[in-house]
Amino acid sequence: MKKVLLSLAVIFVMSSFTTTNLEKENNKKIKVEENVGRDCVDRAMEWVYDAVDAGIGDGELNGDYYDDYMSIYMFYYKECMKGFSYV
Amino acid sequence: MKKTTLTLVLCLSIIGYSQEKFEGEILYKISLNKPDFSKLEKNTQISKKRKEEVKKAFKSSKSIKATLLFNGNESLYSVKKSMNNEFNKKINFTKIFAGNANVFYVNPKKKEYFYQTTIYGESMLIEMLQKNWKLTQEIKKIGGYTCYKAIDLNSKNHSTIAWYAPEIPLNFGPKKYFGLPGLVLELQDSATLFSAIKIEINTKRIKIKRPSKGKKLTIEEYNELRNKKSLFKNRRKN
Numbered sequence: 001m002k003k004v005l006l007s008l009a010v011i012f013v014m015s016s017f018t019t020t021n022l023e024k025e026n027n028k029k030i031k032v033e034e035n036v037g038r039d040c041v042d043r044a045m046e047w048v049y050d051a052v053d054a055g056i057g058d059g060e061l062n063g064d065y066y067d068d069y070m071s072i073y074m075f076y077y078k079e080c081m082k083g084f085s086y087v
Numbered sequence: 088m089k090k091t092t093l094t095l096v097l098c099l100s101i102i103g104y105s106q107e108k109f110e111g112e113i114l115y116k117i118s119l120n121k122p123d124f125s126k127l128e129k130n131t132q133i134s135k136k137r138k139e140e141v142k143k144a145f146k147s148s149k150s151i152k153a154t155l156l157f158n159g160n161e162s163l164y165s166v167k168k169s170m171n172n173e174f175n176k177k178i179n180f181t182k183i184f185a186g187n188a189n190v191f192y193v194n195p196k197k198k199e200y201f202y203q204t205t206i207y208g209e210s211m212l213i214e215m216l217q218k219n220w221k222l223t224q225e226i227k228k229i230g231g232y233t234c235y236k237a238i239d240l241n242s243k244n245h246s247t248i249a250w251y252a253p254e255i256p257l258n259f260g261p262k263k264y265f266g267l268p269g270l271v272l273e274l275q276d277s278a279t280l281f282s283a284i285k286i287e288i289n290t291k292r293i294k295i296k297r298p299s300k301g302k303k304l305t306i307e308e309y310n311e312l313r314n315k316k317s318l319f320k321n322r323r324k325n
Contacts (some may be wrong), residue, residue, distance in 0.1 A: 061319035
C-alpha cells in the first residue's frame, strides 16, 4: 500500500513538473508572438510615415486619407506577420 | 389653356428626358503624384538599405485604371481589378490612393452618399460628405468637353482641384469627389491625378448595383470607431 502511495506521489510530482514546463514554454511562445506582433505594428507604421514624408496624401493620419493610410498599414502588417515563424 | 398645359407637359418631359438620358461609363487613368524623398534622405535614423527599399516601392507603383458607371440617378466608382497576379501581390500605392478595393456610391435623389469598405474584417458602408467646392471661370478642354475648374476649399492648401463638364449635367465624379454641376473628368488631389481617358455616353445600357452588404455608419460614428482604435496617434520622430 505504501509503495502504491509513493508511486502515485512520484507520478503527481512528475506530471506537475511537466505541466509547469509546458506552461512556461507556451508563455514564452506567446511572449515571442506578442513581441513580433508589436514589431510588425511598428514596421507597418514606418511605411505609413514614409508615405506621409514623401508628400503622398495630406499628411493628416486621421484626416481625409485615413482609409488609404490604413490600407498601407494593413498591407505591411499582414506581410510582416506572414513572414514570421516562431515554431 | 389647353395649349399652355400641353407646352408645360412637353417642357417637363424634355427636362426629365435630358436628366435621364445621360448614362455611361468613364474610364480614368490614375497616377500617383511624384514622391518627394528629401525628408527620407535627411532622416539619419533610417538605414541606407531601407531608404532604397522605400524609394523602390514608390517608384514601382504604376498607374492604374478605374471606372465610373452612371445613369441619371446614381453612380458607382471602383478601381479596375488587375489580372496580373504578381501585380496583386505587391503593394501599389497608386491603387491604394485611388480607392483600393472600396466601392463608392452616389445617389443624389435618394441622398445616399457612401462607400463600401472592410474595416477590421467587417464590411461597412461609410457615409461620404460633399466637398466644399468653389467654382471658378477657368476652363480647359478634356475629351472634347469644355471643363470648368473647381477647388475644394476644405482640402489642405486648397490642393484638390476638379475639372467638370457642365455639358454632362450630372453631379458625379471619381472616389469621394462629387457634388459639382457637371461630371468630373479630371481631378488632382494631394495623392493622385485622375484623368478621364475614355468617355462613353449613351452607347450602352448601364445597370448599377447599389452596394448593400455591411453596417451603415455616419461620419460621426466612423470617427468614433477610429478614435476608439486610435492606431494613428503618434508621429515619427525625425
